Amino acid sequence: MSKKYLLSQYNHTILVTVINILIIIFSLTNFSMAETIQDTIDVRDYIENKFDSAIFHLYLGSMGELDSKEIEFIDLLVDQPGDSQIFYGKKVYQKGFDSALLEQLKEEIKEREKLAIEKLEEVIDDIPELSLPSLPPMEFWERIYARMVSMQKIITTTDYNRFSICGVDSARSERVVKRVKNYFDWSKQWSKEGQELEQLAEKARLEGNIFLARRLFHEAAGCFHVGAFINYYNVEEKIEAQNLARKCYQKAIALYNEKERPIRIEIPFRGVEIPGYLMLTSQPDQPLIIFVNVLNNIKEVENHFFAQDFLKAGFNVFNFDGPGQGEMHQKMRLIPDYEKAIHAIIDWFEVNNDFHINLDRIGVMGISFGGFSSIKAAALDSRIDCVISNGGYAYFPPLSHLKKLSIPTRRSIYYMTGYQKMSEVDEHFGHLDIKTCPPLDRPMLIIQGGKDKTVPPEHADYFMEWATGNEKELFYIEDANHCCQDYFDLITPYTIDWLRKHLL
Numbered sequence: 001m002s003k004k005y006l007l008s009q010y011n012h013t014i015l016v017t018v019i020n021i022l023i024i025i026f027s028l029t030n031f032s033m034a035e036t037i038q039d040t041i042d043v044r045d046y047i048e049n050k051f052d053s054a055i056f057h058l059y060l061g062s063m064g065e066l067d068s069k070e071i072e073f074i075d076l077l078v079d080q081p082g083d084s085q086i087f088y089g090k091k092v093y094q095k096g097f098d099s100a101l102l103e104q105l106k107e108e109i110k111e112r113e114k115l116a117i118e119k120l121e122e123v124i125d126d127i128p129e130l131s132l133p134s135l136p137p138m139e140f141w142e143r144i145y146a147r148m149v150s151m152q153k154i155i156t157t158t159d160y161n162r163f164s165i166c167g168v169d170s171a172r173s174e175r176v177v178k179r180v181k182n183y184f185d186w187s188k189q190w191s192k193e194g195q196e197l198e199q200l201a202e203k204a205r206l207e208g209n210i211f212l213a214r215r216l217f218h219e220a221a222g223c224f225h226v227g228a229f230i231n232y233y234n235v236e237e238k239i240e241a242q243n244l245a246r247k248c249y250q251k252a253i254a255l256y257n258e259k260e261r262p263i264r265i266e267i268p269f270r271g272v273e274i275p276g277y278l279m280l281t282s283q284p285d286q287p288l289i290i291f292v293n294v295l296n297n298i299k300e301v302e303n304h305f306f307a308q309d310f311l312k313a314g315f316n317v318f319n320f321d322g323p324g325q326g327e328m329h330q331k332m333r334l335i336p337d338y339e340k341a342i343h344a345i346i347d348w349f350e351v352n353n354d355f356h357i358n359l360d361r362i363g364v365m366g367i368s369f370g371g372f373s374s375i376k377a378a379a380l381d382s383r384i385d386c387v388i389s390n391g392g393y394a395y396f397p398p399l400s401h402l403k404k405l406s407i408p409t410r411r412s413i414y415y416m417t418g419y420q421k422m423s424e425v426d427e428h429f430g431h432l433d434i435k436t437c438p439p440l441d442r443p444m445l446i447i448q449g450g451k452d453k454t455v456p457p458e459h460a461d462y463f464m465e466w467a468t469g470n471e472k473e474l475f476y477i478e479d480a481n482h483c484c485q486d487y488f489d490l491i492t493p494y495t496i497d498w499l500r501k502h503l504l
Contacts (some may be wrong), residue, residue: 041066042064042066043060043065043066044057046066047060047074051078051085056085060089060092060093061093062092063092069102070097073105076105076106088101134235134420135411136414138407138411142407146182146407147183150182151185152177152178152180155177157486158485158486161485162302163226165302165305167301167305168223176193176223183230183233186227187237191224191227191240193223193227194221194222194223194241194245197217197223198216198244201214201251201252205251214252214256217255218248218252218304220244221246221248221249222301224244225245225298225302228242229296232408238415242298242326245301246298246327249301253277259280262304263278263279265278265318267320268344269332269344273331274341275299276299276319276320276321277300277304278317279304279318280357281315283314285356286315286316286357287314287315287316287357287358287362288315288349288363289310289315289317289362289365289499290320290342290364291303291317291366292322292364292367292371292374293320293325295324295325295369296325296412298327299320299321303317309492313496314500314504315496315499315503316357320345322338322342323335329415336428338369339377343381346359346384361385362384363387363502364378365387366387367392367483368391368392368482370392371392371393372432372434374388375394375440375463379434379440380437380438386444386499386502387440388447388495389447390483391452391454392459393455394434395433395459396430396431396432396433399422399430403422410422434462434463435462440469443469443473444463444469444472444473446464447491447495448474449476449477449480449482450479451479452482457476461474471502475491477490477491
């Protein structure tokens with residue numbers, strides 16, 4: 001069964017449910033009114049302020065004192081389009097009211113709802129797959145540098161820290177990096193390592209070594225991902241590596257027991273789906289933490305390992321690929337109003353909370369660009385009780401700053417957005433500024449590194465100046481770099497303690 005069909009079926013179910021609820025409400029309303037008015041209310045009194053035009057006092061005047069069927073007719077008519085109201089009003093004026101007219105109106109409403117469902121399904125079926133992004137060609141000097149650069153020399157301790165968060169052993173990372181000839185060889189060597197680990201995992205699984213197999217599948221996914229996330233020179237190769245990472249992750253979580261296994265969820269959003277995994281803590285009725293990814297992360301790797309401490313601390317965690325990220329990239333590029341995807345996630349859980357999650361306590365945590373989107377989502381949605389930004393922009397950086405970003409970072413922005421020039425990116429995203437949103441009056445934690453060259457420290461001050469809540473806090477580490485990746489041993493437990501203070 002295709003995802004599009006599932007989405008159509010899901011939307012059909014939602015619409016039918018809404019229709020049934022409305023019918024029940026109308027029925028209860030009519031019953032209540034029939035009991036209380038005792039057939040003595042005059043039509044002119046009853047329709048007062050119900051219609052936009054006073055002409056309905058003339059059209060419906062012949063109904064006089066209303067009975068239950070006439071009340072039902074008016075209540076249904078009030079919610080119809082203007083042309084339909086005029087049509088039925090004239091019918092009453094010309095021939096008077098009878099029960100057949102009520103049944104005709106009910107049939108028209110039913111037919112309109114049916115057509116609306118069919119139209120929705122047509123729209124969903126017509127949604128095309130986006131073509132692969134065509135990245136702008138690298139400058140001559142960029143190609144020369146990429147071929148000559150020693151990746152072993154430019155990979156820092158911070159990078160190795162990130163690889164560890166991806167589930168890749170540090171010694172293995174060092175061995176792979178030593179094999180990499182240059183930038184263009186990066187993805188190839190990491191994919192080779194991932195394939196070897198996947199084969200070892202399959203062998204361990206067949207031999208019944210489940211814990212070993214699970215660990216190796218996770219590490220294989222990490223290798224494929226590490227190879228992909230700075231590959232912005234070969235899009236097909238990048239997407240293939242991401243697909244292999246997802247496949248290994250699915251093999252890994254299949255080896256978990258049912259209570260610990262992440263739950264795959266797809267949430268409708270603007271005609272496509274937001275794919276994600278829900279990870280449940282062992283206790284029921286606990287808060288939900290929504291992780292908002294770095295642009296070049298995928299939900300299956302960093303956030304899976306990052307979530308483990310949060311689960312132990314008593315939080316449920318939802319990881320997802322948003323517009324422009326990972327699996328969703330093929331359906332929707334990065335959008336300026338990314339926060340709407342976060343709101344859609346909360347909307348979905350409110351309707352589909354079969355997981356014993358306490359949705360009265362929701363926290364959102366975002367990293368880098370995800371930090372800005374998280375803060376903006378909280379500012380515009382009071383259902384979010386507290387929010388954390390780690391290394392997030394407070395306003396979109398000026399074009400002059402964008403042009404100074406590293407080659408992989410600039411090309412990652414082209415990939416996520418689908419644009420070919422920084423001037424185009426600036427045109428579509430340059431208006432983003434947290435101060436255009438209502439000041440946040442709820443708990444907010446800003447994490448910032450003093451040596452962050454991607455998001456300068458003044459962005460943290462900008463957030464703090466804008467927010468008005470008494471429980472806003474800045475966690476600043478003077479010698480940390482972007483997102484404090486070199487201090488995760490401090491910021492991870494600190495964020496957990498902070499969330500426990502505000503949500504548990």
